[in-house]
Amino acid sequence: MGDILIPSLMVGDCSRTLCLRVSRLWEFLDPQDDSRLLHTDLVLLDEEGNSIHAQIYPPLCQQFSALLDEGRIYNLKYFLVRKANRFYKPVENCNMISFTKWTTVEVILQIPPAFLVCTYNLTPIDQLQPRVDYKEYFTDVLGVVSVISQVSSVRTRGRQAEVMKRTVTISNARDTGPTVDVVLWGERATTFPAEQVHRDSGSSPQIIIFVGTLVRSYADNVSLSGGSSCKWYINEPVPEVNALRASAETNHHPVIWDQGKAAAESTVIAVPEHKKLKDIKYLHPFENKKKEWLVIVKVLKIDSSWWYNACKKCLRTTKPHGDTYKCTNISCDNIGSPTPRGTRYPSPLKTILTPPSLSSLDEWRSASLKKMWTPSSRLIHPVSFQEKLQIYWKSLSSGMLASLKAQLFIAVFPSK
Structure with missing residues (x-):
């Protein structure tokens, strides 16, 4: 096991050993160029369930990608602790970890039974509206799957190439309660186990936790966007899932295949x-x-x-004055090097x-x-x-x- 736990980390170099589970692992690609990797992200858990965000930047991404697998436990040593990013934090922690070329990773084969698998901070579906375009943290939600669309190929304004898309609708298990669409993009759309969820819903409600999403709004309709940072946990044996299942079983309906949802939405985001x-x-x-x-x-x-050469004091135009510049404003009359403006x-x-x-x-x-x-x-x-x-x-x-x-x-x- 490790020498310290996540709450003991302080900003700076760390030579102590952390025993951590890789709860989530994803690659963040350039939105304009899918072949360009910007950084690799991880959510790490210690044996007491404490969590921290970690990032690996090129050229180290390729080195560590062969060593790290989602779900496995490792001893981590010789890394850098720094302040967490201002935006799009996956977990609540004021610090984060950066891998260095001296970082060592040792796999733990005997997994301690108490190690948690996932971490989340759930936001109720009816409280998503205030989080529209919220940037500080990703949003995690819990719900019963009610509708799943087929995968469709669309082209958004931000990309010239087409991208895959799938919509999963979840609810809070009450007929009159709110629902929300979770729009999965790219690899997340194609790897979502839609057929299995649809098949299993015939016998029991399918409770799902989506983590790492962003809340969006279009035409006054709130939805969740699930990109590379998004992950899901289906029927996870945690208290929140068990409680929702108990309320959903009394009025259970199988998941509906929606053939037209993706096609209808693709026209909304088509390139002009x-x-x-x-x-x-x-x-x-x-x-x-x-x-x-x-x-x-x-x-x-x-x-x-x-553009023009401006006075540093009053920002008015300056004119050459020997080997320097002089302000044209009579009340200022400043002499000195100007500031280019424009x-x-x-x-x-x-x-x-x-x-x-x-x-x-x-x-x-x-x-x-x-x-x-x-x-x-x-x-x-x-x-x-x-x-x-x-x-x-x-x-x-x-x-x-x-x-x-x-x-x-x-x-x-x-x-x-």
């Missing part, structure tokens, strides 16, 4: 259609609500420069244009442009981009009035 400005300029706003198009434009001319864009800039309500043409002319992609150069200071393109969009405002819910995706390529 490519259009030209002339195609959308005079579209009827009332007949094209909630529609989206992808438009590529090129900025041919900008009236003012993208944004330089050596690369294409993708933006999203969200039109305002139909009642205000002035609001449309100064429509908000939100940056969706970070240029390769450093962002020194945010620029009022709508002012830069106001003249360009003014020509469109007379015919292209869209509803509040419509969105126009635009890729802007600055002229050389």
